[in-house]
Amino acid sequence: MKTIGIIGGMSWQSSVEYYIGLNELSEAYGNGFSTVDIILYSINFNEIEKLQSKGDWEGVKERVLSAALNLEKAGADFLIIASNTIHKILPKIKGNLKIPFISIIDAIAEEIKGKRIERVALFGTRFTMEEDFYRKELGEKSGADILIPEKEDRRKIDEIIYNELTKNIIKKESKEAIKSIINKMREKGAKGVILGCTELPLIISQEDSPVHVFNSTEIHIRKSFQFSLGN
Numbered sequence: 001m002k003t004i005g006i007i008g009g010m011s012w013q014s015s016v017e018y019y020i021g022l023n024e025l026s027e028a029y030g031n032g033f034s035t036v037d038i039i040l041y042s043i044n045f046n047e048i049e050k051l052q053s054k055g056d057w058e059g060v061k062e063r064v065l066s067a068a069l070n071l072e073k074a075g076a077d078f079l080i081i082a083s084n085t086i087h088k089i090l091p092k093i094k095g096n097l098k099i100p101f102i103s104i105i106d107a108i109a110e111e112i113k114g115k116r117i118e119r120v121a122l123f124g125t126r127f128t129m130e131e132d133f134y135r136k137e138l139g140e141k142s143g144a145d146i147l148i149p150e151k152e153d154r155r156k157i158d159e160i161i162y163n164e165l166t167k168n169i170i171k172k173e174s175k176e177a178i179k180s181i182i183n184k185m186r187e188k189g190a191k192g193v194i195l196g197c198t199e200l201p202l203i204i205s206q207e208d209s210p211v212h213v214f215n216s217t218e219i220h221i222r223k224s225f226q227f228s229l230g231n
Helices: 012-030 045-053 057-074 085-094 104-115 126-130 132-142 151-163 172-187 216-228
Strands: 004-008 038-042 078-081 119-123 145-147 192-195 212-215
Touching: 004 012, 004 057, 012 038, 012 216, 038 057, 045 057, 057 078, 057 085, 078 085, 078 216, 085 126, 085 132, 104 132, 104 192, 104 212, 104 216, 119 126, 119 132, 119 172, 126 132, 126 151, 132 145, 151 172, 192 216, 212 216
Parallel strands: 004 038, 004 078, 119 145, 119 192, 192 212
Antiparallel strands: none
16 A cells, blocks of 8 residues: 655644545455555644735745655655645646645546536635636536636635634534525536535535535545555
8 A cells, every 4th residue: 555645734624534534445445454554744724824815826835845845755655735725836846746646636527527517616715716727627627617606605615714614613604605605506507516625525515415516525535545555
């Protein structure tokens, strides 16, 4: 089994989900005591959030690249970033490494193609929803139309992520707000919704949605585990 290097801490809540999810898959695969070889580099999210707010993505890149290089030196066979938004700088750091990255965007695109869903809504941080780095690549690789919520709904989702979910705060009213936005996107023709932030599955699951839910965290975990086995 390959050793997985995880760049986490963005936020720590979702990093915990990766650790649990990967080991649950390993236990099921190994019939009991099998666990995953993991090296976790947890970045201080406060530093990253300040850089994002200033639009200093070069600073984000340098911080994440440092973590990636340390994981490579520590013996990781491949890397994953436990965050959707941070994939914005992935193309700028991959060339500096000798080991591969398993992209969350690639994993979701493969899942959408497998489900043969042609129109999906994308929920995430404002960076993920509004900028081209995620939507364009995902649309090209999945072949699906990627829809995003209206401006006010995007603001609401982003606010819930940063002010609540990254702090492990789960509010019933926030859950209902996101469910309402899912229904709006269904009325616009979306047949699925991508939880394109690794914190969103903390508040929304398939039972909350009238359309198929693409849980980016679960999909990425599954793809990473398969890769660790050489599949």
